[in-house]
Amino acid sequence: MKYCSQCGHELTVQIPPGDHLPRRVCGHCGTIHYQNPKLVVGCVSEWDGKILLCRRAIEPRKGYWTLPAGFMENGETTEQAAMREAAEEALAEVEIIAPFALVSVPHISQVHLMFRGRLKDGRYGTGAESLDSVLTEEQAIPWAEIAFPSVHYTLECFLEDRRRRHFGFHSTVWRKPSAA
Amino acid sequence: MKYCSQCGHELTVQIPPGDHLPRRVCGHCGTIHYQNPKLVVGCVSEWDGKILLCRRAIEPRKGYWTLPAGFMENGETTEQAAMREAAEEALAEVEIIAPFALVSVPHISQVHLMFRGRLKDGRYGTGAESLDSVLTEEQAIPWAEIAFPSVHYTLECFLEDRRRRHFGFHSTVWRKPSAA
Numbered sequence: 588m589k590y591c592s593q594c595g596h597e598l599t600v601q602i603p604p605g606d607h608l609p610r611r612v613c614g615h616c617g618t619i620h621y622q623n624p625k626l627v628v629g630c631v632s633e634w635d636g637k638i639l640l641c642r643r644a645i646e647p648r649k650g651y652w653t654l655p656a657g658f659m660e661n662g663e664t665t666e667q668a669a670m671r672e673a674a675e676e677a678l679a680e681v682e683i684i685a686p687f688a689l690v691s692v693p694h695i696s697q698v699h700l701m702f703r704g705r706l707k708d709g710r711y712g713t714g715a716e717s718l719d720s721v722l723t724e725e726q727a728i729p730w731a732e733i734a735f736p737s738v739h740y741t742l743e744c745f746l747e748d749r750r751r752r753h754f755g756f757h758s759t760v761w762r763k764p765s766a767a
Numbered sequence: 768m769k770y771c772s773q774c775g776h777e778l779t780v781q782i783p784p785g786d787h788l789p790r791r792v793c794g795h796c797g798t799i800h801y802q803n804p805k806l807v808v809g810c811v812s813e814w815d816g817k818i819l820l821c822r823r824a825i826e827p828r829k830g831y832w833t834l835p836a837g838f839m840e841n842g843e844t845t846e847q848a849a850m851r852e853a854a855e856e857a858l859a860e861v862e863i864i865a866p867f868a869l870v871s872v873p874h875i876s877q878v879h880l881m882f883r884g885r886l887k888d889g890r891y892g893t894g895a896e897s898l899d900s901v902l903t904e905e906q907a908i909p910w911a912e913i914a915f916p917s918v919h920y921t922l923e924c925f926l927e928d929r930r931r932r933h934f935g936f937h938s939t940v941w942r943k944p945s946a947a
Contacts, residue, residue: 588772588773589772589773589774589775590770590771590772590773590774590775591770591772592768592769592770592771592772592778592800593768593769593770594769594770595769595770595775595776595777596775597775598772605895607855608840620772621838622841623805623806623838623839623840623841624806624839624840624841624843625803626803626804626806626878658801658803659803659804659878660788660803660804661802661803661804661876662873662874662876663804663871663873664871664873664940665869665871665878665938666871666940667873675787685936685938686869686936686938689845689866689880691843691844691845691846693842693843693844693847694842696841696842698806698839698845700869715785755936756865756866756935756936758845758865758866760844760846
């Protein structure tokens with residue numbers, strides 16, 4: 588971010604009065620340009636005990652398997668975002684049951700929020716951002732080819748809770764692996 | 768948003784190829800400027816059965832009472848954001864216990880996430896963005912002067928769960944009241 592999105596002038600980096608962090612500030616119109624984490628919202632959805640997974644057609648992690656999830660849009664609720672992503676990536680109509688998992692990803696300034704859900708009628712397909720979609724048995728989950736740690740975490744918590752017949756709400760932090 | 772923050776040229780509004788929503792796009796450098804909801808993170812914190820509240824010194828809702836909460840910063844975890852806000856607004860060191868409430872606020876493209884916590888040593892004060900801070904008994908909560916519906920909801924859920932001696936995770940949507 589180099590230019591003011593309001594007036595087009597060059598920005599400088601400074602700590603605004605009363606603030607404690609450096610921000611990009613426009614010396615011309617005075618706008619302070621805050622940058623904040625993005626929410627990625629998705630859903631672990633069941634049908635007949637099987638779980639809906641999609642194989643990514645786009646980077647990052649093209650070819651790897653994920654739960655339908657993506658950036659939340661302005662004007663949506665978190666539940667609407669989760670349902671939209673299932674519709675886009677897996678052509679599936681999903682009913683949201685409850686929030687299920689929260690994963691902070693501070694090194695890329697993201698927060699991943701996953702719901703539990705169920706397919707409305709068992710129908711699904713392959714959306715434009717997917718190479719493939721499946722309803723998979725627990726035994727057939729491709730653990731070595733899961734796209735993201737937050738998806739791995741959500742699936743693990745989900746299967747554990749399902750065995751216990753008690754679903755909670757889970758949270759963790761996904762930290763960047765340190766270069767050894 | 769009128770100008771490209773990467774190159775300073777004027778933006779146009781169009782639906783990029785493969786997308787389904789109008790975005791601000793730079794015809795000069797090709798950057799697509801996505802706008803996404805912001806996360807507001809806070810905490811309902813106890814000390815000796817009392818709850819920490821702050822009276823807002825800034826708009827919106829100046830003079831009204833809130834749980835310490837604010838916009839999450841890049842590079843933070845959600846827990847760090849909640850602890851930082853308690854430190855800034857109430858000069859309190861807070862220990863995070865668990866995620867507690869999630870409120871979508873689609874008409875202003877925000878998501879409010881509240882944790883449960885406890886003060887580390889019972890000390891608190893009045894931060895720069897507050898007019899006052901209190902540790903309040905349940906009976907003394909100023910219900911008519913609560914700043915935001917998400918704070919009201921979080922306090923209600925918290926007191927209800929505390930009575931039951933079982934804390935869950937709660938979620939709701941705060942919709943703009945329709946003009947009657």
